[in-house]
Amino acid sequence: NAGVTQTPKFRILKIGQSMTLQCAQDMNHNYMYWYRQDPGMGLKLIYYSVGAGITDKGEVPNGYNVSRSTTEDFPLRLELAAPSQTSVYFCASGLDVLGPLQEKLFFGSGTQLSVL
């Protein structure tokens, strides 16, 4: 059971480059999230999705884009990388918000991104 799979694990970008962080889950979860974790800080929500075809902004969406064409995949796109986007990025998924399984999030192992 793979759970939430993120790729790549590490990446170094130059300022202005673009890249896509991949996230896939095999648990048939409707809810998926992208968080960033800066040193000494908690996780901040970038974007989230409540199902295929539906995405919405979180707390810190500027500089990022997402898409959700399938239930399984939720890629995060950085169009013009900036040093402020140096962070560890976590993808997460969850089954339900209000139901009995109420939001136990499953996290991927993270992508460490450096923009130089």
Add this chain to the structure above:
Amino acid sequence: AQKVTQAQTEISVVEKEDVTLDCVYETRDTTYYLFWYKQPPSGELVFLIRRNSFDEQNEISGRYSWNFQKSTSSFNFTITASQVVDSAVYFCALRNLGMYSGGGADGLTFGKGTHLIIQP
């Protein structure tokens, strides 16, 4: 707006000591959920517990216990007889589900985490 405060940035104790990690939250909603997650050195976050705002019963799971006090907006986490494998960063998090949250599907609000070091 909601907020989660973990005032302890780092705690270091010797193995077998008991240790309590503090979590204080702020929210305008009456319906919300509180969580604790563990982030070991490997990096992934591991779910530990979820508590809803209507259930103030304390919970014990092995060496772990949680004390939820709505009157002081706190949800503290205690590890009894700590072990080296407990060394990790622990995050407290909040999710609102009430009228101020727009429905609740907007993710968790995390504290900054407490780095727990258990020395052998």
